[in-house]
Structures are given as structure tokens and as C-alpha cells.
Amino acid sequence: MNELRFILIMALRDARKNYPRLILFISSVIVGIAALVAINSFNYNLRNQIDKEAASLLGADLAITGNIPADDSIGRIMQYLPGEKAVEKELLSMAYLPSTNETQFVRIKAVSSGFPFYGKIKSRPEEGAELFRNGQYALVDESLMIQHDLHPGDSIRLGKSFFEIVATLTGGVGSIGLSSAVAPTVFIAENYIDSTGLIQPGSLVNYAYYFKLPASFKISEWKKEYKNLFEAGNLRIESIQDRKSNLNRGFDFLNDFLNLTAIIALLLGCLGVASGIWIYARSKYRDIALLRCLGIKAMHAFWIYFIQIAITAMVGSIAGASLGAFIQFFLPTVFQEFLPVTVDTAISWKALVQGCTVGFVMSILFALIPLASLLQISPLQILRQSFETSANPGQRKVLFYTGIAAGLLLSTWWLTGHWMTSILFTLAVVVLYVILYLIAVMLSRGAKKLLPAGAAFSLKQGISNLFRPDNQTATIIVTIGMGTAILQVW
Amino acid sequence: MQYPSGNGMLTVLEQIDFSISEGDLVSITGPSGSGKTTLLGLCAGLDRPSQGNIWLCGSLINDMNEDERAALRNREVGFIFQNFQLIPSLTALENVMIPLELQGRKDAITVATSLLKNTGLGDRLDHYPAQLSGGEQQRVAIARAFSNSPRILFADEPTGNLDYENAEKIQELLFALNKEKGTTLIIITHDPELASKTHRQIKLKGGKIYSDISIANSLKTMADE
Structure with a gap:
């Protein structure tokens, strides 16, 4: 005691x-810890929101989609599904804008009444989302409205028919987010699509059949029973759970990528820690003594000295986590265009604990080498001063480097949830480190061997710093090398 | 005593055989490279001999590991260095308290404060070494060396970095405390004047004892003649 x-x-x-x-x-x-916390906080908030708004992602309990209309047999099966039904026909085409005498490549969505059963189509004015179904009216994407200076009351010609624009489409079910920049969406009532003459034999049309089913209906069992039949008819069955899984899978890849980038940033920071602690320890x-x-x-x-470093690492981790928690409030604003749901930001304690723990553990592991x-x-x-110990620190160093690799592997797995990703990532970092370290060693030795004896004083002094005792050549080359590697990956 | 050097072994000390009684005041002198610092390290339990035995305060240090020797030093040994060797991030008081706190003494503050007052630094307790002059730093070092009431104290060129006036003051302080506490005092020095003030002078040359003279006996012999 x-x-x-x-x-x-x-x-x-x-x-x-x-x-x-x-x-x-x-x-x-x-900065590395802040990035980790911000990314994961945003990710957890997004997943929560997807869970909460799951039904509105699809707009229905069940969607059956395909590039050809359902044949009679499939049509009969769908007819016997209980609850409400709606149809959507979607195609890409050129639209003509009389007010500006311009054309625009658009995505036409012709929907029948009732859809979406969950969530809503957002428009400005709000009543436009229902008004367009009641006549030859159109609900036009905001990007198209802005690009061509259109206003409610203007016309838009789709195929042979003119439609009056009643409102601006601002989001919600059916709006496509980022891809609206390429083909803005135009909603019209389904019963007017035939009058446009755009659906011809050979036209590329996506047919969607939406169903709002009773709560007691067992979707997964029905899907299991009819999946093969529908696939034979080139139709795909999608439930809310399927849509959630697909979205989550997509965001998983993005989240993993961002997490690995943040881990690299953290690693670079840890190299800085090790270098600084090495000087401090000396x-x-x-x-x-x-x-x-x-x-x-x-x-x-x-x-x-370990306690000093540990306390400082904890303070740094908490500071980084706090910064990350603050930054994540701005991420929805940056990414909202590309998201299917509106993300409500909240403090994610899980992300905070993860960021703090990973940052603290990695800092300590890297600090252990110089502290040892x-x-x-x-x-x-x-x-x-010249006394040298006879103890061999080689074994201890091997232990610490192994610990760092293990820490990196476990941290990556904890953040991404994938063992293979974590193993490959750790291996890649180790290999990159070894290559950069060997380059640094070759540079040091080469500089020593090739330094001309008659070189100018300043040149000699400068180059000598590459191989003098306690030089920082390896640290600098590894740090810059890894940082450049991240930029290349991005 | 041998150390590895290049492809072979370098003999730094050989045929060293002497004993020092409790309360003695001894100086070890010799030219640079004669092995004085090595001998200090061995006698103080900072190192182990490659051959032979060393008894320090009744304990054979040959078979002790580093931590056991550290514990022995904390109990029995005090140090004063040429470069003062105070920890720059600790105040004067905290530097003096170190040996006492290592022993778990609850009265560390009281004892350390008293020692610093005795060395004339009662008003500098909370000053850092950088805020003290060379003489003041050495007085702090002396207070630290005596704080654990060591049975033996090793001083390596205690006045080497001081001007004449401060050197005199330090010498007086050292000898006064030595007399007061009865500590065995071993001084490594190049200064013949300082060496002459000790009771016994061991001269090293080429890693061997060149002479071992009891100053008190020499004076008596001269007086008799």
C-alpha cells in the first residue's frame, strides 16, 4: 500500500x-478518436431511425416488382392477398418543359391511389402530395423545379400528354435522393400513364405492386411459398425486413470503410504518441536512475510514468470522444441528401464507449514500447551515462508489437463486426508498416554509406540526421507513408 | 571488476581488498580512469563484482538481485553527487522526502522540513531546483542524503561543481552532519585539500590500490618523530 x-x-x-x-x-x-465516435454515433442513429421508420422505407408491407407486368396466374395470387393494394409504374423518359422550351431526362412514377400506405410523399405545398392523384397533374422533383425555374401552375409534357405541375416534390417515400440529380422524379396518377403513350412494347418499365396486409398475415411464410413462382415470372418479392436488410447492408459497407479510415487516422496518431513518449521517456x-x-x-x-501516460490517454480519449459526439450533430446535415430517412441525432453512449476504449487501449499499447x-x-x-545494460529487450519488444497487432485486430472487429475484414485489415497494416520501416532502414543505411566525405557542412549535418542515434527517420516515413496510403484509398 | 568491451573484457579494478569501519571518514582519490567511480558503484551496491565479495552494512551483496540491493540502499545508504542530481519536477522538500516516502514514513514531511531548515533552506521548501543556486541545490542533496539516517554515505565529488566559497560551506555542512549523526562517510574526490580533511585516504592507480593511508596515524607518527 x-x-x-x-x-x-x-x-x-x-x-x-x-x-x-x-x-x-x-x-x-x-482527431482519430473523434472520427471514430462521430462515424459510429451517426451510424447507430441512422440504424435506429431505419428501424423506427422501417415501414415508410417501403411504403407498404409487401412490394412485388419486376420489369414485366404480372401474368394472369400471378395476378390471381396477388388478387387474393388481403388488405389494400396499389400499383406503380416507373420508367425513364424525356420530359418537355413548355415554359422554358427545354427538355429533361426524368423518372416518371405513375402511382395509384392509396400508396404509400406508410410514410408519405412530401411536397410543397403539402396538399400537392394528394392533389396530383385527382387529375392530370404532376408532382415534380425540387431539383428539376430549381434547374428550370418552374413553378406550380407550369406545364410539363410527358410523352403525348401535358400535366399541370401542382407542387414541388421535396422528399419522402418514392423520392430517390442522390439519383434525382441524374433523373429527377415526376409523380403522376397511374390512370394517366397510358395516355402518355410512353408504355409501348419494348419499353423499359418497372412494375411494382404494393400491399398493406393485416397484422396477422405471415409475410415470410407466404414469401417462402411463392418465391420460386414469382422469380420464375421475373418478379421480386420484398418485405419491410428485406428493405431494412438491404439498406443496412449498404450502410454497413460505408460504415466499415469509414471506420477503417478512422482507425488508420487513430493509428497515425498513436505513432505520434509513441514517438512523443519515446522522447519523454528518455x-x-x-x-x-x-x-x-x-x-x-x-x-x-x-x-x-505508466500511470501518467494512462491518465493522459484517458483524458485524451474522453476529449476525442466528446469532440466526436459534437461533430456527429453536423453529419446528418451533410449526408441528408443521400439518406432514405431523416436522422434524429442523439448521443450514442455505445459509440462513445467504443471510441474511448479503442483510443485508450491503442494509445497505451503504443506507449508501452518506449515506456518498457x-x-x-x-x-x-x-x-x-555511457553505462549500457546487459538486459536483452528484444523479447519484450516482440511481446509489445504482438499486443499492438492483437489490439488492432480486436478493435477493428469490435467496430466492424467482421472477422475476415479485421484480419485482412490488420495484416495489411502490419505489412505496410514493415515495408515502410524497411524503406526507412534502407534510407538510413544508404545515407550513411553514400554521404560524401567532402560534402558541404549543412548538407552533411542534414543528411547525418537520417542515421544519427535516436533519429526519427522510421517514425516519419511510416507516418507519412501510412497517411499517403489513406489518401490513395480514398 | 571486469566489463565487456569490444571483443574482450576490460579489467577496471583488481586486487581491491579493504574494509571501512562504521563512523569512518574516508576519501578515495586517484587520477581519471583509475576506477574511483567503479569502486563507488560497487561499494554502494549499485553494481555487483565480477569476482570477489562485497559486504555492505553486514549484507553480502553478491547474491542480491537488483531490487534487493535497491531496498538495502534505501535503508542504509545515502548519496551525494557532483551534479547534485535533484529531480527537476519536484520541489526541494519533495526531493528530500523521497527516501523517507520509499520507506513509508508518515513523518516524511516533518523530517524533511527539519533537515532543510538545518541546511539553511527553511524558506526554500517549495522552490524547484531550477530556482536554486548550485550551492543551495547541493544542500538540498545533502539533506536528502541524510534524510533516511543512512549508516553509510557516498559522496562523488560533492564540491566539484561549486565555487570555492560554496565548496567550503558544503564541506563544513557535510562534516558537521557526519559528526552529528555518526554516519560513515566515503568521499570520491580530486581535491587534495578535501581529501586531507578525512581520516583515511585510499589512492587508486590503474585499477589497484596504490596507497591506503590513515591520516590520523600519519599525523601522530609525524608528531612522534
């Missing part, structure tokens, strides 16, 4: 004068 008390007291006393340096060292990981050699003279055990001397050198300090170094 006395020893623990002494260790804690010494750690805090020594940190008084050194905390600015310690905070500087750990600041390099704050500055403590004399103090530790003195403490050893006065009677402290080697392990206790190590713990003094403190265990080798002999009290004789107080008398003679």
Missing part, C-alpha cells in the same frame, strides 16, 4: 511540470 501511494504521489507530482508535454503527445490521437532516464539509487524497484519506477525501456535503467547510469 505504501508503495502504491508513493507511485501515485510521484506520478502526480512529476506530471505537474510535464502535463503540457503529455497533453501534446496525446493530442495526436484526439528525458526521464536520469530521474529513474536516481530513484533506483535511492531505493525504488524497477517496476515501481515504470508504474510512475524504463525497466532497463540501471542506477549506475547516475554515475556514468
Whole structure:
């Protein structure tokens, strides 16, 4: 207990004068942790929202889609499904805008009344979302309205028919988000699509049949029974759960990619931590040699500085996590155009804990390598700086590097949930590190061998820094190399 | 005592055989490279001999591991260094308290404060080493060296980095505390004047004892003659 008390007291006393340096060292990981927390907070909030608004993603309990209309046999099966039904026909075509005498490639969605059964089509004015179904009216995507300076009351010609624009389509079920930049959406009532003359033999039309089913209806069992038949008829069956899974899968890939990028950023920060701690540890050699003279055990001397680093790492992790929690409030604004739901941001404690833990553990693992050198300090170094210990630190270094790789593997798995991704990612980082390290070693040795004896003083001094004892060549090359690799991946 | 050097072994000390009684005041002198620092390291339990035995305060240090020797040093040994060797991030008081806190002493603050007052630094307790002069830093180091009431104290060139006036003051302080506490004092020094003030002078040359003279006996012999 006395020893623990002494260790804690010494750690805090020594940190008084050194905390600015310690905070500087750990600041390099704050950005990486902030990125991790922001990405994962946003991801968890998005998943929650998808869960909450699952039904409105599809607009119905069941959707059957295909590029050809359902044949009679399938039509009869669909006819016997209970509840409400709606039909949608979707095709791409050119639209003519009389007010500007211009044409535009558009996505036409002709929907029957009732759809969407869940969620709504958003428009401005709001009543436009229902009004367009009652006549030869159109609900036109906001991007198209802005691009061609259109207003409600203007006309749009689709095929042979003119439709009066009654409102601007602003979002909701059926709006496509990012792809509206390529082919803006135009809603019309389904009973007017034939009058346009656009559906001809050979036209590429997507047919969708929507169903609102009673709560007691067992969709998965019905799907299992008829899936093969519908697939034979080139029709796909999709439930709310299917839509959720597809969306989540898509966002999984994006989330994993962003997480791996954030982990690389964190790794680069940890390299900075290791480098800074190495310099800090070296500055403590004399103090530790003195403490050893006065009677402290080697392990206790190590713990003094380990506690300092651990406390600083925790503070840095919390700071990074807090910054990430703040940043994530801005992400929905940035990404809303591409999302199928409106994300309500909230503090995700899971993301905070993950970011803090991963940041803290990785910082400590990287700090252990330079800190381990403190265990080798002999009290004789107080008398003679040139004294070298006979202890072989090689085994310990192998242990620490293995620990770092294991920490990276487990952190990646925890964030992505995929073992194979984590293993491949860790291997890639290790291989990249080894390659960059070997390049640094070759550069150091090459500089030493090839430095001309008669070189100018400043050139000699500059190049000598590449191979002098305690040079930072490897750290700088590995850090810059990994950072450049991230940019290439992006 | 041998150390690995290049492809072979370098003999730094050989045929060293002497004992020092409790309360003695001894100086170890010799030219640079004669092995004084190595001998200090061995006697103080900072290192182990490659051959032979070393008894320190009744304990054979040959078979002790590093942590056992550290514990022995904390109990029995004090150090004073040429470069003062204070921890720069600790105040004067905290530097003096280290040996006491390592022993778990609850009265560490009281004892350390008293020692610093005795060395004339009662008003500098909360000052950091950078805020103290060389002489003041060495006085803090002396207070630290005596704080754990060591049975033996090793001083490596205690006045080497001080001007004449401060060196005199430090010498006086060192000898006064030595007399007061009865600590065995071993001083490594190049200063013949300082060496002459001790009771016994061991001279090293080429890693061997060149002479071992009891100053008190020499003076008596000269007086008799």
C-alpha cells in the first residue's frame, strides 16, 4: 500500500511540470478518436431511425416488382392477398418543359391511389402530395423545379400528354435522393400513364405492386411459398425486413470503410504518441536512475510514468470522444441528401464507449514500447551515462508489437463486426508498416554509406540526421507513408 | 571488476581488498580512469563484482538481485553527487522526502522540513531546483542524503561543481552532519585539500590500490618523530 501511494504521489507530482508535454503527445490521437465516435454515433442513429421508420422505407408491407407486368396466374395470387393494394409504374423518359422550351431526362412514377400506405410523399405545398392523384397533374422533383425555374401552375409534357405541375416534390417515400440529380422524379396518377403513350412494347418499365396486409398475415411464410413462382415470372418479392436488410447492408459497407479510415487516422496518431513518449521517456532516464539509487524497484519506477501516460490517454480519449459526439450533430446535415430517412441525432453512449476504449487501449499499447525501456535503467547510469545494460529487450519488444497487432485486430472487429475484414485489415497494416520501416532502414543505411566525405557542412549535418542515434527517420516515413496510403484509398 | 568491451573484457579494478569501519571518514582519490567511480558503484551496491565479495552494512551483496540491493540502499545508504542530481519536477522538500516516502514514513514531511531548515533552506521548501543556486541545490542533496539516517554515505565529488566559497560551506555542512549523526562517510574526490580533511585516504592507480593511508596515524607518527 505504501508503495502504491508513493507511485501515485510521484506520478502526480512529476506530471505537474510535464502535463503540457503529455497533453501534446496525446493530442495526436484526439482527431482519430473523434472520427471514430462521430462515424459510429451517426451510424447507430441512422440504424435506429431505419428501424423506427422501417415501414415508410417501403411504403407498404409487401412490394412485388419486376420489369414485366404480372401474368394472369400471378395476378390471381396477388388478387387474393388481403388488405389494400396499389400499383406503380416507373420508367425513364424525356420530359418537355413548355415554359422554358427545354427538355429533361426524368423518372416518371405513375402511382395509384392509396400508396404509400406508410410514410408519405412530401411536397410543397403539402396538399400537392394528394392533389396530383385527382387529375392530370404532376408532382415534380425540387431539383428539376430549381434547374428550370418552374413553378406550380407550369406545364410539363410527358410523352403525348401535358400535366399541370401542382407542387414541388421535396422528399419522402418514392423520392430517390442522390439519383434525382441524374433523373429527377415526376409523380403522376397511374390512370394517366397510358395516355402518355410512353408504355409501348419494348419499353423499359418497372412494375411494382404494393400491399398493406393485416397484422396477422405471415409475410415470410407466404414469401417462402411463392418465391420460386414469382422469380420464375421475373418478379421480386420484398418485405419491410428485406428493405431494412438491404439498406443496412449498404450502410454497413460505408460504415466499415469509414471506420477503417478512422482507425488508420487513430493509428497515425498513436505513432505520434509513441514517438512523443519515446522522447519523454528518455528525458526521464536520469530521474529513474536516481530513484533506483535511492531505493525504488524497477517496476515501481515504470508504474510512475505508466500511470501518467494512462491518465493522459484517458483524458485524451474522453476529449476525442466528446469532440466526436459534437461533430456527429453536423453529419446528418451533410449526408441528408443521400439518406432514405431523416436522422434524429442523439448521443450514442455505445459509440462513445467504443471510441474511448479503442483510443485508450491503442494509445497505451503504443506507449508501452518506449515506456518498457524504463525497466532497463540501471542506477549506475547516475554515475556514468555511457553505462549500457546487459538486459536483452528484444523479447519484450516482440511481446509489445504482438499486443499492438492483437489490439488492432480486436478493435477493428469490435467496430466492424467482421472477422475476415479485421484480419485482412490488420495484416495489411502490419505489412505496410514493415515495408515502410524497411524503406526507412534502407534510407538510413544508404545515407550513411553514400554521404560524401567532402560534402558541404549543412548538407552533411542534414543528411547525418537520417542515421544519427535516436533519429526519427522510421517514425516519419511510416507516418507519412501510412497517411499517403489513406489518401490513395480514398 | 571486469566489463565487456569490444571483443574482450576490460579489467577496471583488481586486487581491491579493504574494509571501512562504521563512523569512518574516508576519501578515495586517484587520477581519471583509475576506477574511483567503479569502486563507488560497487561499494554502494549499485553494481555487483565480477569476482570477489562485497559486504555492505553486514549484507553480502553478491547474491542480491537488483531490487534487493535497491531496498538495502534505501535503508542504509545515502548519496551525494557532483551534479547534485535533484529531480527537476519536484520541489526541494519533495526531493528530500523521497527516501523517507520509499520507506513509508508518515513523518516524511516533518523530517524533511527539519533537515532543510538545518541546511539553511527553511524558506526554500517549495522552490524547484531550477530556482536554486548550485550551492543551495547541493544542500538540498545533502539533506536528502541524510534524510533516511543512512549508516553509510557516498559522496562523488560533492564540491566539484561549486565555487570555492560554496565548496567550503558544503564541506563544513557535510562534516558537521557526519559528526552529528555518526554516519560513515566515503568521499570520491580530486581535491587534495578535501581529501586531507578525512581520516583515511585510499589512492587508486590503474585499477589497484596504490596507497591506503590513515591520516590520523600519519599525523601522530609525524608528531612522534
